[in-house]
Amino acid sequence: MLENEIYDWLNNYNINTPQYKVFNINEEPDINFYPVALKILSDKVVHKTDAGAVVINIENREALRKAKRCIECNLQQHNIHIDDDDKFLVSKMQPGIELFFGIVNDACFGKVIVFGAGGIFTELFKDICFIDSEADEDEIKNAIAQTKISTLFTKGFRGKKYNIQLIVDLVKKLQQIDVQEMDINPVMLAEDALTVVDARVIKCSSNLGSKNIKYIPELFSPKKIAVIGVSEHKEKIGYALAKNTAENENIFYVNPHLKELFNKKVYNTIDELPLVDTAVIAIPVNAIKETIQQLVTKKVKNIIIITAGFKEAGRDENFLKELAETNHINVIGPNCIGIYTDGLNLTFGTHDIIKGDANLFSQSGAIVAELMDKAALKKIGFENIISVGNMSDVDFADIINSYQGTSAINLYVEGISNGKNLLRAIRKSKSKIRVFKAGKTEVARKAAFSHTGNMAGNYEMFVGLLKAAGAQMLNDVNGLLYPYDFKKVLIVTNAGGAGTVMSDLISDKLYVLSIDEIEKLSQVLPSHWSKNNPVDIIGDASYERYSKALKVADNFNADAIYVLITPQFMTNPEAICKLFVQNNFKTKIFPILLGGEIMQPAKTYLQENNIIFFEELTEAVSFL
């Protein structure tokens, strides 16, 4: 489309464009809305600026005529011969700050609006944000706040105030426009108006395949479960699965050749099974299709396919999705390590899973195995673990949508195929959603692709959209272990240096001590304590001083108290740790044992007493 046509088209959507007038090439232009820009309107001129076919800041009639002759001369020199089909456009100059808007159709997220700083800085600074086409006003504002240019709306600039509503309104209009791609650049921002000065549109709209989001709460409360493919051979996954489920009477084993395993009857065919609602399958790839069909006839609703060797090995797995749709069943996996829910360990990972509050849903089975093993040592409990594998059918969105609890949901994500559903699920969820996203860099995306067959997608878009929708991004995989969500943290330390480093790590979550609280601490601490959070109780702090400080601080309004213990001279870590075993504090209190050899006995003591503790400051903040 030529510029005037784009203006008219945008006006149909109530989008503001400059006042303009079109003239034939033989006409002497004249208008009454100076200052203006003059441009050629012609299919023959692709790069107008390069061809010298744009003159700006024209102040009067004489200058306008001169500008026209200039352009005509420049075009001749570029060997471009204009004729009666071509025209000139005179448009009103728009003062203000240059912004950039765009519409893209992303393979993962579908239609997404882009907003950011315009002009030469669009390319140099990439100060842009991504806004989902379904984002409401608050979410649009969350996204805009991710840009530096948003300072214009919060603090103003050089004495001028700019109204964010102008941006929000334009974004809302763009959310309604159905195009394949659109670059709107520049858009000029004045104090009271936003005007699109130039735009480029590719109209043919693509329709991404859409998928209904599932609601399957029964996934989290399986009643009767079949384990298909149990084994008596220790080196087989079917053995680990059987071992982890041996003590539960609602679990039924299937193997064509066994009679009994772990004192439990083994059914030789699916047909013989009692009615079950859930099945876990660990059998060879080639037998999967037939087995699912048999399970369907037994009215099984949820099927967890452990078996690997599908998409990630280059083998087709579309039939799994088709089977799920046709038969109204739900398939988790393939290529996963199973699920843990309602106290039932249906994984081939560690046997030792404790009941707790954390929800871990992960695209990597190995990450699940690593975190389960860490949790076993650290005595951290889980409410649910779902290793989603290749997500042939059930994906993150379905799981979040089906979870009815309110504990934090922690996701390990490599690449997803239906971003819109994930955003919808995050918006609706009552839980805090925290995400570790692998594949930030190009090399990592390549690595992710080679092991899951999933495209990792644009990292910045993923992060921007999820944050705006309300999710929190984690920088450390270990953060996925914890269900906590603290906003005000108090630090008690026997080392000023470690306190300073900790302050840097959680600067926006430091609990602010009141004068009254400082006074109360002063009554039990040496005179040269820090009088501030971090509460530095000095290098020679003993059990007694830690105890006094914590008993006072327990009455403050912090969400959590991090107690840093470093191996200073006279420090007896094990003695200090008695504090955490013997007392029943109201506030969540976490010891952080910073050291190695000297700290070992204290760590062992806390483990034996089921007290959660951290060994690094970075670990302690991994979920914040």
Add this chain to the structure above:
Amino acid sequence: MLENEIYDWLNNYNINTPQYKVFNINEEPDINFYPVALKILSDKVVHKTDAGAVVINIENREALRKAKRCIECNLQQHNIHIDDDDKFLVSKMQPGIELFFGIVNDACFGKVIVFGAGGIFTELFKDICFIDSEADEDEIKNAIAQTKISTLFTKGFRGKKYNIQLIVDLVKKLQQIDVQEMDINPVMLAEDALTVVDARVIKCSSNLGSKNIKYIPELFSPKKIAVIGVSEHKEKIGYALAKNTAENENIFYVNPHLKELFNKKVYNTIDELPLVDTAVIAIPVNAIKETIQQLVTKKVKNIIIITAGFKEAGRDENFLKELAETNHINVIGPNCIGIYTDGLNLTFGTHDIIKGDANLFSQSGAIVAELMDKAALKKIGFENIISVGNMSDVDFADIINSYQGTSAINLYVEGISNGKNLLRAIRKSKSKIRVFKAGKTEVARKAAFSHTGNMAGNYEMFVGLLKAAGAQMLNDVNGLLYPYDFKKVLIVTNAGGAGTVMSDLISDKLYVLSIDEIEKLSQVLPSHWSKNNPVDIIGDASYERYSKALKVADNFNADAIYVLITPQFMTNPEAICKLFVQNNFKTKIFPILLGGEIMQPAKTYLQENNIIFFEELTEAVSFL
């Protein structure tokens, strides 16, 4: 200074400014170098733009006269009455990209040049870098490369190439100008010229107290050492000091009341001591001054003051610097945990320090204690440890300047007072200098000040200047433990997810496998291995597969191989770890054991065999 005076003053330094002409207020301006800007030149007008006293883009004589009348009218409306003392300035318009330059006098680093993107983006994006007044051309370029606007010089912009030498030359000129403060904004960058359009100067130059950098290599090879203030009471620091030094015959104890300690004679006065070159003092604050004077008469050169309670407790310590200067001695501390050098443990930290390659110089004693304790458990060795304490005399610069080895130097820094010397020492050093800087955020700076009495200073300036001078900044305190400096790292993993996360962490240091190397690995690995670095040897990898992969990879040209082991089904971590004990690989190989309970026996096994390993990916990259 008025604008024309600034232009003239800058021209004296060969700095390019626009062509201009000054007119009396009653003169009709006329020039022959259009397009131009017209401005009032008057002390009465502080904010020219706000008063409507600037008109730009004037194309001809008529417009110029009109602009003058416009300005006169605007000034009247602002109640500013100009008279014969005032003049008009006509200056040639400068096309190009707006840049910003400045000169600041920082309390820590003295004179520093600032460079960055100009215009409205100076304030919004803070895309600036800091350049030391003593930086050479390479260092200036290192600094410029830290800005995003530097893309102009590397990739060009919209088809235009810009020459970085224009920037370097202006910086060099600014390095010669002696002012208190200067804002040069905007500076217009064209393809072949750089022109200062406006500047603001505060001329009175301040002279920061300067300090000569020390060269005291004997600090690292003490021959005879006195420990003043040994104690027989276990709860005293003097006891720990004596215990850590008991077995060395070149160490002499002093305590007025003891005869013998740890089978070693105790001298009752300093006077009785044999000749010593180094003294470590752990006695009450009030006795320090007299003790130093006594040590001076005994020709002691280097004194390490462990005693705390000086600046950090609000007590004056300037006398220490004065004593050092007057008597040509060197004082380390006060308020430190001592030093470890040449195999001698003169600290009151852990007894178990192994000889090795890492140098740790730290402003926090507690951080030293923590890292020494971790090192003891992990079997990591040190070449030198110096806890610098309050740096009353000897500072980081002196220590770096005095170190004659070539191993990496790792610094924990909170705040420094003589930045110029530190930069000089870094430039001269043969070692890789790595720095963890605490006090990035405002709250942390406050915490640092409360426990050391040191101002932490501007974090961005510190980081920018040190990086440009050749130092590397660390994000993780644990990185200070290691002497390694790897540029090409190969990853071997049994978990694709962990490999992906690791790739993100060291994306710029991933070793690139050649086709030939991929072929060689393919001969020993299952067909669906990743064919890429990370080398994903698949979840069912056994000891044998790890062994074959590592034996092949050991012949590649990677600096280091990180071997990731996750607790997958069938993984036997302890068996795999035999590999690292039994083989003598040419390449540095580090196991990374990702897990908890299942990994415990393997960790213990590696510790027992003195093999360095990591427990987290973040730990493994903490020094990269």
